[in-house]
Amino acid sequence: MPYFSLTPADREAMLATIGVQSADELFADIPASLRDAAREAFANLEGGRSEMGLKRDMARLAAKNVHADTSTCFLGAGVYDHYVPSAVSALASRGEFVTAYTPYQAETSQGTLQVIYEFQSLLCRLTGMEMANASLYDGATALAEALILAYAATKKKRMLVPRGLSPAYRRVATTYTQGLPITIDEIPFDTTTGQIDGEALKEALKSGDVAAVVVAQPNFFGVLEDAPAIAEATHAAGALLVAVFNPLSLGILPPPGSYDADVAIADGQSLGLPMTFGGPGLGLFCCKQKFSRLAPGRLVGLTTDAEGTRGFTLTLQTREQHIRREKATSNICSNQALCALVATIYMATMGERGVREAATHSFHKAAYAREQLQTLPGVKPVFSGPHYHEFAVSLPVAVETIGKALAEEDIIGPYDLGRDYPELEGAALFCCTEKRSREDIDFLTKVLSAALPRPKVESGASGSDLNGNGSVHLDGVAVHYADDARTFYLDW
Amino acid sequence: MLNSPSLEPLLFELSDPGSASDYLPPLDVPEAPLPFATRAELDIPEVDEHSVVRHFTRLSQNTFSIDTHFYPLGSCTMKYNPKLNEAVAAMPGFASVHPLQAETTSQGWLEVLFRAQEVLAKIAGLDACTVQPLAGAQGEFCGLLMIRAYHNARGEADKRRRIVVPDSAHGTNPASAARCGYAVTTVKSNAEGGVDMDAMRAALKDDVAAVMITNPNTLGVFEAQIEELCTLAHENGALVYMDGANMNAILGQARPGDMGVDVMHYNVHKTFSTPHGGGGPGAGPVAVRSILEPFLPVPHVIQAESGEFAWDWDRPDAVGSLHGFRGNSGVILRALTYILRHGGEGLRQVSSDAVLSANYILARLKGTYETANPNGCKHECVLSASKLRSQYGVSAWDIAKRLPDYGFHAPTVYFPTIVKESMMIEPTETETKATLDAFCEAMLAIAEEAKNDPDLLHRAPLTMPVGRLDEANAAKCLNLCWTTPQAEEACESDGEPKREIAGAPTY
Numbered sequence: 001m002p003y004f005s006l007t008p009a010d011r012e013a014m015l016a017t018i019g020v021q022s023a024d025e026l027f028a029d030i031p032a033s034l035r036d037a038a039r040e041a042f043a044n045l046e047g048g049r050s051e052m053g054l055k056r057d058m059a060r061l062a063a064k065n066v067h068a069d070t071s072t073c074f075l076g077a078g079v080y081d082h083y084v085p086s087a088v089s090a091l092a093s094r095g096e097f098v099t100a101y102t103p104y105q106a107e108t109s110q111g112t113l114q115v116i117y118e119f120q121s122l123l124c125r126l127t128g129m130e131m132a133n134a135s136l137y138d139g140a141t142a143l144a145e146a147l148i149l150a151y152a153a154t155k156k157k158r159m160l161v162p163r164g165l166s167p168a169y170r171r172v173a174t175t176y177t178q179g180l181p182i183t184i185d186e187i188p189f190d191t192t193t194g195q196i197d198g199e200a201l202k203e204a205l206k207s208g209d210v211a212a213v214v215v216a217q218p219n220f221f222g223v224l225e226d227a228p229a230i231a232e233a234t235h236a237a238g239a240l241l242v243a244v245f246n247p248l249s250l251g252i253l254p255p256p257g258s259y260d261a262d263v264a265i266a267d268g269q270s271l272g273l274p275m276t277f278g279g280p281g282l283g284l285f286c287c288k289q290k291f292s293r294l295a296p297g298r299l300v301g302l303t304t305d306a307e308g309t310r311g312f313t314l315t316l317q318t319r320e321q322h323i324r325r326e327k328a329t330s331n332i333c334s335n336q337a338l339c340a341l342v343a344t345i346y347m348a349t350m351g352e353r354g355v356r357e358a359a360t361h362s363f364h365k366a367a368y369a370r371e372q373l374q375t376l377p378g379v380k381p382v383f384s385g386p387h388y389h390e391f392a393v394s395l396p397v398a399v400e401t402i403g404k405a406l407a408e409e410d411i412i413g414p415y416d417l418g419r420d421y422p423e424l425e426g427a428a429l430f431c432c433t434e435k436r437s438r439e440d441i442d443f444l445t446k447v448l449s450a451a452l453p454r455p456k457v458e459s460g461a462s463g464s465d466l467n468g469n470g471s472v473h474l475d476g477v478a479v480h481y482a483d484d485a486r487t488f489y490l491d492w
Numbered sequence: 493m494l495n496s497p498s499l500e501p502l503l504f505e506l507s508d509p510g511s512a513s514d515y516l517p518p519l520d521v522p523e524a525p526l527p528f529a530t531r532a533e534l535d536i537p538e539v540d541e542h543s544v545v546r547h548f549t550r551l552s553q554n555t556f557s558i559d560t561h562f563y564p565l566g567s568c569t570m571k572y573n574p575k576l577n578e579a580v581a582a583m584p585g586f587a588s589v590h591p592l593q594a595e596t597t598s599q600g601w602l603e604v605l606f607r608a609q610e611v612l613a614k615i616a617g618l619d620a621c622t623v624q625p626l627a628g629a630q631g632e633f634c635g636l637l638m639i640r641a642y643h644n645a646r647g648e649a650d651k652r653r654r655i656v657v658p659d660s661a662h663g664t665n666p667a668s669a670a671r672c673g674y675a676v677t678t679v680k681s682n683a684e685g686g687v688d689m690d691a692m693r694a695a696l697k698d699d700v701a702a703v704m705i706t707n708p709n710t711l712g713v714f715e716a717q718i719e720e721l722c723t724l725a726h727e728n729g730a731l732v733y734m735d736g737a738n739m740n741a742i743l744g745q746a747r748p749g750d751m752g753v754d755v756m757h758y759n760v761h762k763t764f765s766t767p768h769g770g771g772g773p774g775a776g777p778v779a780v781r782s783i784l785e786p787f788l789p790v791p792h793v794i795q796a797e798s799g800e801f802a803w804d805w806d807r808p809d810a811v812g813s814l815h816g817f818r819g820n821s822g823v824i825l826r827a828l829t830y831i832l833r834h835g836g837e838g839l840r841q842v843s844s845d846a847v848l849s850a851n852y853i854l855a856r857l858k859g860t861y862e863t864a865n866p867n868g869c870k871h872e873c874v875l876s877a878s879k880l881r882s883q884y885g886v887s888a889w890d891i892a893k894r895l896p897d898y899g900f901h902a903p904t905v906y907f908p909t910i911v912k913e914s915m916m917i918e919p920t921e922t923e924t925k926a927t928l929d930a931f932c933e934a935m936l937a938i939a940e941e942a943k944n945d946p947d948l949l950h951r952a953p954l955t956m957p958v959g960r961l962d963e964a965n966a967a968k969c970l971n972l973c974w975t976t977p978q979a980e981e982a983c984e985s986d987g988e989p990k991r992e993i994a995g996a997p998t999y
Binding site for chain 1: 499500502503504509511512513514515516519520521522523524526527528529530531533534535536537538539541544545547548549550551552553554555556557558559560561563565568570571572573574576578579580581582583584585586587588589590591592593594596597598599600601603604607611614615617626627628629630632633637640662663664666667668669670671672673674676713714716719742743744745746747750751765767768769770771772773774789811812813814815816817818819820821822823829831832833834835836837838839840841842844845847848849851852854855856867868870892893896901902907921922923924925927953956957958959960961962963965966967969970971972973974975985987988989992993996997998999
């Protein structure tokens with residue numbers, strides 16, 4: 001049997017020391033009926049495989065998944081296929097890091113603690129924020145924690161959350177706050193630009209009862225908001241600004257500290273973490289230092305020993321559940337330490353220039369892809385606002401149909417925005433990271449083109465009007481398309 | 493005052509602008525005009541790859557781990573983390589899959605999560621399971637949200653505003669209850685550290701939504717009255733939540749569902765060997781009785797008659813979602829691998845050996861240290877240093893700090909809080925008898941040191957890279973980010989390392 005360290009002889013000797021005849025006797029305090037039921041149920045449990053057999057079974061399960069190492073991924077929407085230097089996983093998979101316990105005992109955990117201190121420090125620099133914690137579960141739960149902090153800090157209950165924020169984040173924030181006196185109001189997006197509807201935000205802030213305004217930079221559509229203007233309106237109304245950012249994008253975009261965010265949260269997956277079907281992710285939580293005692297999660301601080309030697313320790317534990325129980329700032333009792341380690345090594349390896357380059361390349365590749373895709377008949381950009389590395393286009397056929405056609409050619413994506421936004425039915429969200437080569441993007445364009453109703457454009461016989469409406473000919477049948485790219489009709 | 497830097501310099505002290513290696517090819521698309529203002533400096537260090545590798549390798553060598561040391565940490569189940577789990581999780585067919593891919597292109601992943609749901613429900617003796625919760629604490633939160641939804645569906649949510657928690661419970665129990673908007677009633681334990689049935693009866697009024705129990709409890713004792721307690725709660729209209737932190741003691745020996753428990757969470761990084769990673773990530777699957785099944789979070793994995801797996805979002809009574817995607821799938825994958833490797837008989841041997849090892853340590857040390865387990869224990873034993881404290885001034889904290897000098901991690905100390913100077917010891921099933929013996933010898937030697945040289949114990953550890961650290965000063969000065977060396981020097985310690993909170997539980 002696997003993973004046992006006692007031999008039968010050891011067991012005998014230990015039983016003798018204890019003074020019992022069998023290990024069974026050690027369970028005599030459990031009612032017999034319970035023991036019998038459990039024994040019977042476990043006799044029918046699957047498993048008990050050899051390592052060799054099980055590894056093969058698991059490899060066969062893995063083979064049932066299409067994955068981004070051999071396919072080409074244009075899917076984003078919160079999880080991104082970035083390049084990760086080989087040194088990152090080599091270092092992060094060291095058993096000393098992987099199998100270490102939470103560093104409550106500081107003297108035996110200086111390695112883990114220094115890594116977290118470096119992680120917090122790198123995040124402060126990347127975001128321009130005053131402090132960062134040792135990480136939370138993921139971006140969505142980090143947002144929920146930020147809203148709960150805003151409630152505790154302002155004693156106000158109303159949160160303004162943009163509709164252009166990730167639907168997953170909004171869903172988790174609602175789940176987290178359902179038992180608390182917090183209400184979440186949605187701010188619509190401008191259907192032309194894709195940005196927060198500024199007028200609607202101003203209107204919602206008028207009542208003066210808002211605890212926090214959330215701004216996603218970039219938002220779920222890949223569109224960049226006018227964050228400084230939103231920050232100003234928010235602060236003028238006495239509310240806190242909670243910024244949701246993409247950490248790697250900060251290689252090129254102004255950081256949340258520069259527009260005076262009070263709390264800045266994100267998922268850190270883009271900092272070197274594999275996609276792993278979405279989890280584990282890495283919740284990043286940064287804030288102004290005046291909120292340190294309201295912040296959730298672990299914090300590592302610098303200190304000294306009696307000799308004055310520098311060392312690191314968990315700190316401000318008076319906020320946490322193991323001390324404060326029901327009065328704790330959060331019930332969280334872990335951090336994503338191993339994922340924070342990955343992000344730290346990623347940033348250390350890439351360095352300032354590498355981080356900047358990955359962010360810059362992602363932007364340029366997405367801009368190129370957006371330009372290429374909109375040359376296709378019926379494919380139109382949905383939003384006019386400035387974009388980072390994702391963009392929405394409307395397609396003349398169902399997004400699901402396109403997805404299937406792309407899958408045939410080993411392309412993963414795009415994301416069907418109609419799943420979460422009925423008003424964006426037919427719109428698809430594409431993402432490009434620095435990993436997508438020009439060749440990849442040209443191939444996507446070619447495959448997408450082939451999947452669209454095949455136009456046979458007769459010279460001079462087609463064109464589009466100022467609204468983008470027009471017609472092409474498909475094997476002798478004129479196909480007319482309208483600018484919203486959802487209305488198609490055929491002339492037989 | 494700072495005399496010397498830490499053993500390994502900070503990354504920021506290694507930085508040499510321009511030294512970072514290249515990883516990306518040149519840009520192969522035309523540069524687009526930037527529609528936004530770009531930022532100036534990031535202030536991220538630049539270090540050559542070889543120095544990065546040395547830096548993190550050295551840091552890794554500067555930390556205890558299961559791969560290098562024995563952790564007798566009570567309530568933490570620090571068992572061996574099999575390398576097979578890591579090899580499986582690293583397969584590109586698992587690691588490089590996007591969570592929003594079409595179901596047809598992620599059947600392998602869906603099957604993993606579905607089979608985990610199924611087997612974890614069976615192990616609990618319950619009807620259904622969600623693998624979405626991200627850690628034990630979030631599992632508690634999820635379970636309590638389902639309890640709240642259950643009472644709400646019966647029109648009793650406004651009436652049942654209270655959760656009853658024994659005083660021996662982990663701090664997360666009351667903290668999670670508060671996150672659901674519940675008030676918490678704490679019930680004192682009886683003299684043996686178990687649930688006091690009279691106190692429980694008195695607390696179980698009609699405003700109680702649920703009782704949260706831990707079984708075996710935090711003294712490592714099986715709650716013999718568990719069935720009676722569940723019946724009592726149910727008669728009152730309340731549900732029973734079980735904290736599954738101590739499942740390693742009863743795998744295949746007793747199932748929570750059979751006891752009458754309605755909902756429980758697992759800590760897969762304890763029971764099912766997934767790595768602690770220095771503090772996470774974990775996963776906290778939640779198993780429930782059928783009455784709570786409608787409230788499981790979305791999306792849930794289902795299997796169609798065709799055999800295909802799918803995401804079920806159409807669950808109108810669901811409590812919502814606890815993660816941006818599908819939970820810590822990579823952790824669940826490791827746990828499933830572990831369960832399949834063991835099978836039912838293997839898992840029964842796990843609890844058997846874990847309990848045997850804990851009782852062996854108890855038998856060897858109970859003559860020297862007082863114990864809260866006069867009648868034996870399950871997977872962990874609770875010893876006390878109160879005699880050493882009163883006779884020689886040596887505390888559980890001193891013992892915790894001395895053990896690393898003998899090559900062992902500290903036990904959990906000052907928890908459970910109901911035992912003075914408590915030291916909670918959980919050896920797990922994956923330590924050799926030789927290791928258990930060496931640990932016991934160290935504990936006995938430290939008791940001798942307490943008599944002969946108590947000051948030595950106050951100064952311990954003596955062989956670690958740093959001496960006992962000043963936690964109180966860390967909290968006072970609060971340096972969380974490396975900005976300038978001046979910030980560090982501004983915060984002077986008086987040279988007497990103190991804890992942030994004396995006597996606080998430390999796991």
